[in-house]
Amino acid sequence: MNRFVVPTLTVVAVAAAVAATTTVWPAAQPPADPAAADTARITVLCPSFDSATASVRVGVASLGGGVRTAPLTDPGRQDEPEQVSVLAGRAEPVLVSGQRSATFGAVSVVRADAGPDRGLAAATCEGSDTQRWFVGVALTEDAQADLLLANTDSTDATVDLTILGPQGPLTSAGSRGIVVEAHAARSVPLSVLATADGPVSVLVESSAGRVAATLRQRLWDGTDPLGADWVPPAVEPATEVVIPGIAGGAGDRQLVVTNPGERTAGVAVEVLGEAGRSALAGVENLEVPAGATRAFDLGPGLAEQVAGLHLVSEQPVLAAVRQTSAAGAAERDPAWAAALAPVGADGLWPVAAGTSATSVLLLSNPSGQDAVATVTFGNQLGGPGETSQQTVRAGSTLQVAVPEAETPVVRVQAGEAPVYGAIVVTGRLDRVRGLAVVPLVPAASAATEVPPVRYDPHAGS
Amino acid sequence: MTDAPAPDDDPWAWLHAQDLDSGQEPAAVAVTVVIQPLPGMDAARCRSAVEAGDVEPAAILVDDPRADLPGDWLWLLPADCEPAPTALRALLATLARRPELDVLGPLLVEPRRRGPGTMIRQFGQTITSNGRVRGLVPAGELYQGQLATTDCLAVDAAGMLVRGDVWRELNGTNQQLAPSHRGAEFCWRATLAGHRVAVVPEAQVVSRAEPVDVGDARASGLALASAHLRPGWRWLGRLRLALLSLLAALGFALGKDGERAAGELLGLGRWIGRRRLRKGVAAAARAVPGTPQTRARVKTLRPRPGSGLRRFGEGVADRVSDWFATFTGPSEAPSLDEMTGDDFAGRGRAEPRVSALVAGGILTTALAVAAGRLLFGGGSLRAERLLPAPAGWLDLLGSYVDVVPGEAGLSGPAWTGLAGLASFFTVGRPEWLVSVLLMGCVPLAWFAAFRFLRQTVQSAAMAAVGAFCYAVAPALVGALNTGSVGVALWTVLLPVLCYGLRSWLDEPGMWRRAAAVGLWALLLTALVPLTWAVLVPVAIGLAIRLRSWRGWSRALLVVAAPALLVAGPWRETLLGYPGRLLTGIEPSLATATAPAGWEVLLGRSAGSPPPLWLSIVVIAGLWVVATAGALRRGGIAAAALAGAGAATVLAIVLTRLVVWVPPGEWARPGSLEWLVVMVGGLVLAAAWGLDGVGDELRGANLGVRHVGTLILIGLTAAVVGLAGGWWVVAGQSGLERGPVSVLPPFVRNAQVSDTPGRTFALEFTAEQVGWSLLQDDMPRLGDAERGLVFSGDAEATRLAGSVATRLASGTADDSLLADLRTLGVSYIWLRGGEAGHRLAISNTPGLGVGTSDGDTTVWPVPGSSRAVVVSADQRTSVGDGVDTPPGTALELAEPADPRWQVSVGGGVLSPLPTTGPGQSFAQSGAAGTVGIALLAETPWWAWAQLGGLFLLCLLAAPGIRRPGEEFGPRRVEASAPARSEAPAARRIAGAGR
Secondary structure (H helix, E strand, O other), rough: OOOHHHHHHHHHHHHHHHHHHHHOOOOOOOOOHHHHHHHHHEEEEOOOOOOEEEEEEEEEOEEEOOOOOOOOOOOOOOOOOOOOEEEEOOOOOOEEEEEOOOEEEEEEEEEOOOOOOOEEEEEEEOEEEEEEEEEOOOOOEEEEEEEEEEOOOOOOOOEEEEEOOOOOOOOOOOOOOEEEEEOOEEEEHHHOOOOOOOOOOEEEEEOOOOOEEEEEEEEEEEEEEEEEEOEEOOOOEEEEEEEEEOOOOOOOOEEEOOOOOOOOOEEEEEEEEEEOOOOOOOEEEEEEOOEEEEEEHHHHHOOOEEEEEEEEEEEEEEEEEEEOOOOOOOOOOEEEOOEEEEOOOOEEEOOOOOOOOOEEEEEEEOOOOEEEEEEEOOOOOOOOOOOEEEEEEOEEEEEEOOOOOOEEEEEEOOOOOOOOOEEEEEEEEEEEEEEHHHHHEOHHHOOOOOOOOEOOOOOOO | OOOOOOOOOOOHHHHHHHHHOOOOOOOOOOOOEEEEEOOOHHHHHHHHHHOOOOOOOOEEEEEOOOOOOOOOEEEEOOOEEEEEHHHHHHHHHHHEEEEOOEEEEEEOOOOOOOOOOOOEOOOEEEOOOOOEEOOOOOOEEEEEOOOOOOOOEEEOOOOEEHHHHHHHOOOOOOOOOOOOHHHHHHHHHHHHHHOEEEEEEEEEEOOOOOOOOOEEEEEHHHHHHHHHOOOOOOHHHHHHHHHHHHHHHHHHOOOHHHHHHHHHHHHHHHHOOOOHHHHHHHHHHHHHHOHHHHHHHHHHOOOOOOHHHHHHHHHHHHHHHHHHHHHOOOOOOOOOOOHOOOOOOOOOOOOOOOHHHHHHHHHHHHHHHHHHHOOOOOOOOOOEEOOOOOOHHHHHHHHHHHHOOOOOOOOOHHHHHHHHHHHHHHHHOHHHHHHHHHHHHHHHHHHHHEEEHHHHHOOHHHHHHHHHHHHHHHHHHHOOOOOOOOHHHHHHHOOOOOOHHHHHHHHHHHHHHHHHHHHHHOOOOOOOOHHHHHHHHHHHHHHHHHHOOOHHHHHHHHHHHHHHHHHHOOHHHHHHHHHHHHHHOOOOOOOOOOOOHHHHHOOOOOOOOHHHHHHHHHHHHHHHHHHHHHHOOOOHHHHHHHHHHHHHHHHHOOOOOOEEOOOEEEOOOOOOOHHHHHHHHHHHHHHHOOHHHHHHHHHHOOHHHHHHHHHHHHHHHHHHHHHHHHHHHHOOOOOOEEOOOOOOOHHHHHHOOOOOOOEEEEEEOOOEEEEEEEEOOOOOOOHHOOOOOHHHHHHHHHHHHHHHHHHOOOOOOOHHHHHHHHHHEEEEEEEEEHHHHHHHOOOOOOOOOOOOEEEOOOOOOOOOOOEEEEEOOOOOOOOOOOOEOOOEEEEEEEOOOEEEEEEEEHHHHHHEEOOOEEEEEOOOOOEEEEEEEOOOOHHHHHHHHHHHHHHHHHHHOOOOOOOOOOOOOOHHHHHOOOHHOOOHHHHHHHHOO
């Protein structure tokens, strides 16, 4: 045999094997283990209460179903609602759970023409946590702040409250060691614990267990109600925070900044308007003493335009905007916009405000580059909805009108650039100009962010 | 056969002549020659030889050596002897010089066929304490005048010149003894009686005596030794003789010398059974008690105590020397034997050429020390694919033999049992075995590859370089970095198998070599079962080629030997998980990522291979050099290249697959072993193809071939340098040595306590959250195939994965505690992560208060362990042998298995129907000591496998005889009708060296 034959055939065979595996024979992959799918469920708590003057509706929506609802005190009594459904008349907070890998969301909305809950109020349902900040809470004599501590777990939780007032921390008896029994809720009237002539911030911290905390603020003028709303939880103290959801139109706009640290914080404020980045005269640079909460009137600088605020501080700070829908006491309705985390990859918010309300999606982009978000508007029918790509220019706030529906469902899928958002809901309720802000906090944020979980035989060694 | 040595034909005659010429006149004594007639032997031949001598005897008698033979001096010559013409003259000359001598013996020599040289058959005798008659010099040596007249204890009866008075005084020789021992018995008594015995080398007598029956000889030796035992020690001495004979028989049997083993037993039996023999010899001995002086003289003339051990040591050293010589390869220089010997001298013996061997060995060992510079010290070696080794060899053996509970049909893999046995070589420490294999892989592989290449390649330097290129293959393909101990061992064993295969092919009829191939095939099959599939066609092809029953039977042994591995329950595991046939050891620890085909070609299929450029240079360089070799020589070099190509294709194909492997996972078959084969094939093609290229070019004019050779040399140098450099710098950087576990002591203690529990370990890193379910003494080498999580129970593994996900993501749901209890988890251990992660786990309902220590946090799981007694209001952890309070049920967090038997206070509990992992038993309020056992059959199969392995090792081990060595001298062999009758002295002499 020619001595060239075998080497040539060998090289050809090896080359053919390499070529085949590169082109026509891909490597087989292990079949997906259905059991390995993420079956963990996330539970969020939607505030709800019984009222003679107000209607409380909890909108629940999911992609693909699988959502369960149950009353807080009886978690075993579960319902599996449709993809989009509205739970009305629930006298106690509602537990809404869905698979972590699924997209779902829930929003509580309160409508009242009169009474202590007058106006429009909205709260995004969020999960239990060991720490919550509420910024811009009024503890004046004419204000009522009820902190609802709900324990969704089966073990008791112990909660401590810390209130940071205009002059610093407020001492109050009964703010430590508040026990919340398993599967129960406990209302803590903050106005009884402390009073302050300016807005305060409240830290809800559990020393054992965890709680889902919501704070309902009711304002009064003597015995006349001035409206009510939920104070949304603010993102944890940070040196850079973004407050989306400043509504357009008339009314007060007050920035509340809390410095929980031990050094005075110098805060730079810029407005993320529709036209772009700008500064407000008089409040472009602020100082907040250590441990104090200070309020700053944003005045007419916003020109009744929708906006977001971008705060950069030397020290970690908390921030929120207190706003009203009108100047007159008979018409006004308060609302809060808190500093939030970015919208995230996917989120769903059903706003059961009815067809008489008008909803506007506000997306703020504080970064130096344009951000793209995929926005889908659906409705209570659970259809696929209208999807559009929205570009939020750098340093601006984008306003997108939400199509009218009984329960409009807003889905936002942010791109790589961070986007902060809120849905501003307005509507006429008799004489009241209702105003509510739905913070775009995805339900998935109730779960701790973790990298992939894999079996590792070396763990522990 | 020719006549007795004639001085004219002997080139060494000048030596003899000198001795004779320088001697004085023979003593003037009357010598009566007594020729003992023997059946089948013509006494006339002996007589004519006597008559041809230069000294005329007084008389020549043809008679049996009776005790009353007349004459002043008697010269006893059996008819099968033929004295040299000068023999009697030499004896008498010595007598004249030393008239005090009473017994003189000649140098017994072998008959000479052709060629020069005189081979010694026996020169004097002595007797060991075990009754073995030894010559003063090894039989089979060439006589070159190196001997002188020597006083000795005894001489052979053949050719013995004895004073007539002494003969008659001692009643001659004992005819009941074997002929080989008659002289010894007589001379011993003569020495005790005060007479002197000497052996005269100038007196040569050719002995054509047939080999005596080994049983008779041994019985005679025992009778002789026991007869001369000191009074008061006789029974003890006889017992000692018997035991030593049994021991010797065992030794011979182990050394695969069945004839001598049988001879020992036969001799022992005859000694015991022949009372007349014993009595006769003993009576004769008692008749000559001797004086203290004569007894002292006997003592000085017998071997010193410990001489047997020295002989054994020398024998072992000889065999080691022989083995060492296999590394040196053929030598072109003629040996001393070849220059001086006749046709009996061995030819082509290896002359140690140690320069390449020593230099290469020292270099690779030094580089291995440098490569493992960070791996010395205490603790266990760990790596991506290496779990810490068990503490002792029994643990490793247990992981093979112990049953695995559950329905997964798992069993310990066979390689763990073999590794446990192999740990004997490292004083029972598997950790040391693993360390030697991984850290010493390259030197060991180098020695093995060099040994093989040296047998097939003329150039020692080329063999050394080729062996190095092969030996660093595990580092090149990233196997050492991942701690693939199986690949390391595979690399070492592969050239050993090739060497054995080559030796077997040289002599296909040898059982030992076939068994050796079978043994290595078994070991390699244990590592990679696919080896068997490759080996079977090779053996079948060989058997067909041999076309003989001898070849077929040996080939059958080779093919059947690996079947020993599946004689145990591992067979069921392989049937249940056939994908394991395609993988190496512990496939579940390997990555499931599929490399591209070109990456496999470059040896980058898994692990931590070198940088891409280095892989390209080294592997592509090897391909180029190997192809050049195959093109130059073709034939076997081309076949080696084809083998490398086949291994490459196989490796590529394997990486395309995913297979179902124990303990129930999908895994990608490893290609590392076949990439090592690829490198081996390339090295062989290059070495075989380019061997001798330097000599070929030496006389040729400068041309293209010189340039091409220079390029190949440069390329080879680059390959060697880069490969070696990578190995030393980073080839083992993936290995680390450290403690087996970082768990707090109280957590580890809980795993091995009387009420053992498991630990759920979570480890947060930037890339992933790793989890494991730890139990007992942590996951160890060999446990991966038995199921690291809940003994491989699929449902429990899924549940554990779900628990890990929920813990890590902080769902803190209500069912977590119940799930942790189902898994028998006593503690949750977490390392890394953020405060939020720890807080989230802390919020898990029912979990105990966590304690943090730096980066780690531990949470106790209340009322949870692997066995829990449940009552209305409490859960009590229990364990085997622990007292328990009354309870309603006993929950066992172990894989469901009908073989579980749980008892409380001696009463066996009935199993309850359960859902999910684990089992429950109805306790019904019983209290007492808990008994938990997994009823399993006695592992008789393990003993059968061990016996089979022992037999295979015995068959494969080197025998007492050297290869080609016969039982007796070749001259005797040629004349002897049967080998079994050859004398043992030949082996003892170490002839053939």
